[in-house]
Amino acid sequence: MTERNTESRTVFAITEKGDKSYWTRIGAAFTNKDGSINLELDALPVSGRLQIRDREEQKEPEERTTDRRRKR
Secondary structure, eight states, rough: OOEEEEEEEEEEEEETTEEEEEEEEEEEEEEEESEEEEEEEOOSSSSSEEEEEEEEOOOGGGGGGGSSSSSO
């Protein structure tokens, strides 16, 4: 088994509906010592689009700047 770096990133699936994009967190990415990357996904994106981002510190719900929930 390849050893992982403790630094991880967040994996998002991006879905576009009309002129809006919705980002759904679906997993994590880990960089191995040899520079390769492991993805651990909890879901597969239907769109096929993934975005891998550095992790941000978790904010309390009332402090979040963007509401990612879909408006009905």
